Amino acid sequence: MKRYGLLLFAALVAVSAVSCRKDAPEIPNPNEDVMSATYADIFKAFWHGMNNSYVFWDIDPTDWDAVYDEYLPKFEALDTMGTVRTGTLRTYYSALAADLVDHHLAIQILNPRPAESDDRVALIQPGYNEVLKRDYYHEPVSVDQIRSAQQANMQAGRISDFEECSIIYDAGDGENEFYASSYNIDNGIIYLYFTSFSMTEIFPLDTEGVVKKVFANYLDMVVSDPSVNGVIIDVRGNGGGYLADMKYVVSPLIDEVTTIGYSRSKNGPGRLDYDEWVPCVLYPAAQHRKLDAPIVVLADLWSVSMAEMTAMAVSALPNGAVVGERTFGGTGPLAGDYNLTYAGAFDNNVMSVYTSTSMLKDANGVIHEGVGIEPDIQSFYDVDAFAAGVDVQLEAAIKYVKGEL
Amino acid sequence: MKYFYSIVYAVRCGFLWRALLVAAVSLTAVPVSAQWRVGASMGYAHNTLSIDEGYAYGRNYLSHGGFAASVPGQYDFCDWFGLRAELSYMEKGYEVERTGEYSALYGKVSNRYLQLPVMADFSFGGRRLRGFLNLGGYVGCWLSSNVQGTSLRYFDPEGLPIVFYRDANVALDPRRDNRFEAGLIGGIGLSYRASARVVLEAEWRIYYSLTDMQKDYMYFHTPRYNTTMAFQIGCMFLLGSNK
Numbered sequence: 191m192k193r194y195g196l197l198l199f200a201a202l203v204a205v206s207a208v209s210c211r212k213d214a215p216e217i218p219n220p221n222e223d224v225m226s227a228t229y230a231d232i233f234k235a236f237w238h239g240m241n242n243s244y245v246f247w248d249i250d251p252t253d254w255d256a257v258y259d260e261y262l263p264k265f266e267a268l269d270t271m272g273t274v275r276t277g278t279l280r281t282y283y284s285a286l287a288a289d290l291v292d293h294h295l296a297i298q299i300l301n302p303r304p305a306e307s308d309d310r311v312a313l314i315q316p317g318y319n320e321v322l323k324r325d326y327y328h329e330p331v332s333v334d335q336i337r338s339a340q341q342a343n344m345q346a347g348r349i350s351d352f353e354e355c356s357i358i359y360d361a362g363d364g365e366n367e368f369y370a371s372s373y374n375i376d377n378g379i380i381y382l383y384f385t386s387f388s389m390t391e392i393f394p395l396d397t398e399g400v401v402k403k404v405f406a407n408y409l410d411m412v413v414s415d416p417s418v419n420g421v422i423i424d425v426r427g428n429g430g431g432y433l434a435d436m437k438y439v440v441s442p443l444i445d446e447v448t449t450i451g452y453s454r455s456k457n458g459p460g461r462l463d464y465d466e467w468v469p470c471v472l473y474p475a476a477q478h479r480k481l482d483a484p485i486v487v488l489a490d491l492w493s494v495s496m497a498e499m500t501a502m503a504v505s506a507l508p509n510g511a512v513v514g515e516r517t518f519g520g521t522g523p524l525a526g527d528y529n530l531t532y533a534g535a536f537d538n539n540v541m542s543v544y545t546s547t548s549m550l551k552d553a554n555g556v557i558h559e560g561v562g563i564e565p566d567i568q569s570f571y572d573v574d575a576f577a578a579g580v581d582v583q584l585e586a587a588i589k590y591v592k593g594e595l
Numbered sequence: 596m597k598y599f600y601s602i603v604y605a606v607r608c609g610f611l612w613r614a615l616l617v618a619a620v621s622l623t624a625v626p627v628s629a630q631w632r633v634g635a636s637m638g639y640a641h642n643t644l645s646i647d648e649g650y651a652y653g654r655n656y657l658s659h660g661g662f663a664a665s666v667p668g669q670y671d672f673c674d675w676f677g678l679r680a681e682l683s684y685m686e687k688g689y690e691v692e693r694t695g696e697y698s699a700l701y702g703k704v705s706n707r708y709l710q711l712p713v714m715a716d717f718s719f720g721g722r723r724l725r726g727f728l729n730l731g732g733y734v735g736c737w738l739s740s741n742v743q744g745t746s747l748r749y750f751d752p753e754g755l756p757i758v759f760y761r762d763a764n765v766a767l768d769p770r771r772d773n774r775f776e777a778g779l780i781g782g783i784g785l786s787y788r789a790s791a792r793v794v795l796e797a798e799w800r801i802y803y804s805l806t807d808m809q810k811d812y813m814y815f816h817t818p819r820y821n822t823t824m825a826f827q828i829g830c831m832f833l834l835g836s837n838k
Contacts, residue, residue, distance in 0.1 A: 210805045211645070211805060211818070211820055212807065212818045213818075214646070214647030214649070214817050214818060215815040215816070215817065217647075217649040217650065217815060217817065218650070219649075219650035222650075238815065241813070241814070241815060242649075254813070254814075255813065255814045258814055433749055433750050433751075434750075434751070436750055450750070453747065453748070453749050455746065455747045457691070457702070458817075459649055459651070459817050460771065460809060460812075460813065460816065460817060461812075461813050462768055462770060462771040462812070463771075465702075465746045465747070466742065466746065466761060466763060466765060468746045468747065468748050468759045468761070469748075469759070470748065470749050470750045471748075471750065472750060523749050525747070529653060529697070530697065530747065531747065532650075532651045532654065548747065548749070550749075
């Protein structure tokens with residue numbers, strides 16, 4: 191009898207203990223519509239979306255749990271009011287997202303009960319707000335400024351093999367402007383400037399070949415010019431674009447597979463659920479030439495995303511350097527597909543959250559998100575010099591190539 | 596029998612620990628025909644990760660096999676009851692697969708544990724061939740982790756993220772990973788007394804973890820638990836005076 195007693199006892203202990211596992215919480219899909227559009231429900235949808243989909247929790251200083259505790263009562267209080275100013279929403283969301291490091295982050299929140307004549311959507315860009323506070327903040331370099339300095343240098347006889355293009359194109363998302371130029375300056379320094387990494391979508395539309403001509407000129411000089419003393423890739427004011435465009439810019443400069451950094455993606459709903467770091471590699475272009483001469487990325491405050499990745503890629507080369515200003519700090523890639531990793535940008539009927547799909551660090555293991563890339567040679571934007579036709583930052587890059595800095 | 600009613604009463608009242616204490620006291624009252632046995636066993640562990648995929652409908656978690664080995668020691672109070680403790684190594688893995696257009700992404704995770712199971716061993720049958728039932732609990736330590744599979748890789752010349760194969764030991768994150776594991780064990784098996792001092796065993800066992808693999812480090816945290824079925828064969832050596 192004792193034997194059965196012990197068996198029964200063990201079975202009872204087992205049955206009572208089996209129920210000790212915790213149940214999983216209900217996690218809303220951030221891409222599904224929010225049915226009850228109260229301020230509290232919209233906040234909860236946003237909070238959960240970020241909680242599970244934001245890729246920088248590993249390095250982000252924001253206490254996201256504290257945000258929930260602090261702001262949910264505030265948004266519940268808004269639900270007791272008749273109308274709510276969109277500015278109030280903007281203030282709340284700007285404050286709660288102020289320290290989020292993702293500098294791609296752009297939050298658009300619908301105001302379900304705006305005051306009359308008020309905007310219906312509050313736009314919050316924490317990264318942009320941070321950049322505004324930098325002591326070297328300036329407006330983006332304009333194409334006109336770039337071209338006026340080019341004209342001055344041409345008149346001074348410093349430029350040869352000049353090609354440029356200026357187009358307006360529509361790849362399905364409305365009209366976009368694009369400008370690019372490439373030339374040889376000071377007898378042997380190859381220069382390339384372009385306003386965005388849009389070649390992947392422009393080249394198929396470029397039936398007359400005006401854009402391709404600029405990049406073909408750059409490639410031809412890099413590969414064939416016997417007197418190359420250096421290369422300057424100017425990404426000032428460049429807001430980024432297609433990762434694949436690296437093959438038109440940096441790939442012609444390498445002759446072997448080159449690790450330019452590492453990426454890491456989410457693999458679960460937890461804030462710290464990550465895959466391992468994966469090397470990002472560049473393959474040499476079909477036409478390429480390994481140069482021993484200096485290769486410089488000229489970057490500034492408004493060099494974002496792919497422009498910064500280009501700076502990281504060139505910094506990984508033994509003869510690479512960055513000249514200019516500390517960059518914007520939005521280095522995480524965006525894959526454009528939430529279901530790829532169940533992370534990154536999401537949207538529904540009351541919000542749109544534009545945020546990176548993965549984390550990125552450079553070849554030395556440094557994560558530049560939210561901070562930007564510090565230049566090897568610092569040179570600041572000088573609006574007055576531009577007015578006089580002098581591009582101070584370009585001259586600094588040229589001096590670096592010539593070994594004068 | 597009075598012990599049994601005491602135990603049932605204690606469990607009913609929710610006093611699990613009191614029940615365990617009463618059970619322990621009751622064991623001391625078992626007539627002793629004591630004998631020690633020690634041995635070794637090894638086998639296959641088939642682990643299933645219990646996790647709620649939530650809205651990640653295209654991400655599935657599958658069972659994964661691994662290696663298991665243990666060094667058991669057992670004290671037999673009588674011919675049908677003993678207490679067994681083991682030092683065991685076990686690989687508790689799982690696989691992650693993506694469906695549809697993302698099926699090139701997958702992972703095979705192998706987590707290595709060192710465990711200390713303690714079980715009550717009930718046996719029945721003849722002198723040579725006996726069946727047995729093990730019931731108990733275990734504590735364990737998550738030693739390390741290895742991942743084979745593919746990840747996203749950027750900067751493909753064609754522009755789309757591609758997959759990158761990896762096979763690497765993965766560092767545990769002390770902010771996230773809970774190295775401590777504890778749970779229940781149930782097992783059934785057959786033993787064959789091959790000689791006066793040698794007993795061969797084959798056992799099918801289930802390890803049911805009650806501890807989350809991750810710390811509760813965030814609001815709305817999704818827990819994940821290991822459930823491991825192990826099939827092991829082993830050999831036990833009877834010590835002391837032979838009965």
